[in-house]
Amino acid sequence: MKLLTSILSLFLLAGFLALKSPRHDARLHPYKLEYPSSFGSRFVIPENNSLTEEGVTLGRMLFYEPLLSKTNTISCSSCHQQSLAFSDNRRLSIGVSGKPTRRNSMSLANLLWVKNLFWDGRVSGLEAQAAFPLIHPDEMGQSLEISAKKLSKTRLYPPLFKEVFGTATITGEQITQALSQFERTLISADSPYDRYLEGKYQLSATEKRGLELFMRGPAPERGVRGANCAHCHGGVKLFQEVFHNNGLDSIAVQDKGRQEITGEASDNGRFRVPTLRNIALTAPYMHDGRFATLEEVLDHYNQNMFHPSNLSHELRTATNTEGGKTLGLTAVEKKDLIAFLHLLTDSTFITNPAFANPHPNTKTKPIR
């Protein structure tokens, strides 16, 4: 009889756990992602990490949480500042070791639509991405296990993790899951350019000329001038997930870019073609932050490129003069382009209170 009761209670417990384990109990509120229909839904959210209001809130707290670093001084937001479209203004970032990071901090906007993260596309999915900066000795420098332990010792976090994930103990996986939930909500879709596309913003003369140059490929034989930017940076999201060599070096030696991931020589010096959203805010530019200004970037594409054999095909062939070897934009055309690039600054995104530091009264140290 006693045995029967034990078996029965085991079954009951198993049944309860089975109900409990898909962790979204009814108390959690699904988070509704909002974005223009033109952005499309070509993204995948892992089935075991669907977005909830509670998960996003927790992720936001963790994003601004310096306890996740070895020195308790660095959070994700140290190198991904909202006012700079979640990038920083350094060539290379400084983390817990004080030693510069290898590459320039990337803007975190519209990552919902990005499949393979980092300058070299080395990981698939935000959950896997988040672990890298948390652990890297020159970034936050702390294992996920220690981070989980430190959060467990606070008064703040254990009930929040329990609410979101339904477990009594905090795990490293849960930290990266919550961070990813928050990052998926960082949608930028309200720049003057977006408003122009909706018919709600009137371009100035210089912005209009800039837009035309940005969108068009040059065809000197037909008298068409263009900068051909949209070929790689086009579309309403101003982003396509491709990796190109843009002629920064004759050969990439120190940092081989995508070659380090694929092992293929033809991937030497290929890096992500980044989004141009908020580009006026995310200086300095390129994977190593070598260009301080947009003017320097345009000068690079206009006349300063190296021509390695795997230079992006479009960069190799675009010219505004018949038989020309360089893009050949005039000084006025470059100014027009820069006027257009400033239209991509989304002030709603960088001031959205839902993305700001949620820890009250302090910039870096949350209240416990």
Add this chain to the structure above:
Amino acid sequence: MKILRLKHICFLIGCVLVGNFSVAAQTLSIIGEVKTPLTLSINDLKAMPQTQLKAKDRDGKEHEYGGVRLVDLFQKAGVTLGGELRGENLTKYVIARAADGYEVLFSLAEIDEEFSGCTILLAHTVDGQALPQGIGPFRLVVPDERRPARWIREIKTIEIRFAK
């Protein structure tokens, strides 16, 4: 001036070091809903029946492309074509992916010449020469299309999938 010269020297060194990537090392894979996944080198392709066809590239000029018909490659991989291209197999599609991550899509029916009446070529030569770097070693040529946006350069992977 000095900087310029240094730049040129670097460029020359770069040419020697990067030079021509070994074309033989670059492969094309056919994966997904296939009987036999394939990874083919340029020599594997050259050993198959070759087709030549003329088509206009983005430059508006006609060129002669040489290579293997995609339908032949699909037959080799055991993709459902011909009599098998019916029922649910008509919901299959093909994602062609380039080395830089660029992707384009075809429906499987488009690839089957018996079905669509069109030839799609996996080209490795243009006007008798190997495709240049940045374009080859392999490129799709879709002769009947007015815009060559699906003439995907540096093609690396062809994946056949079911629409679900």
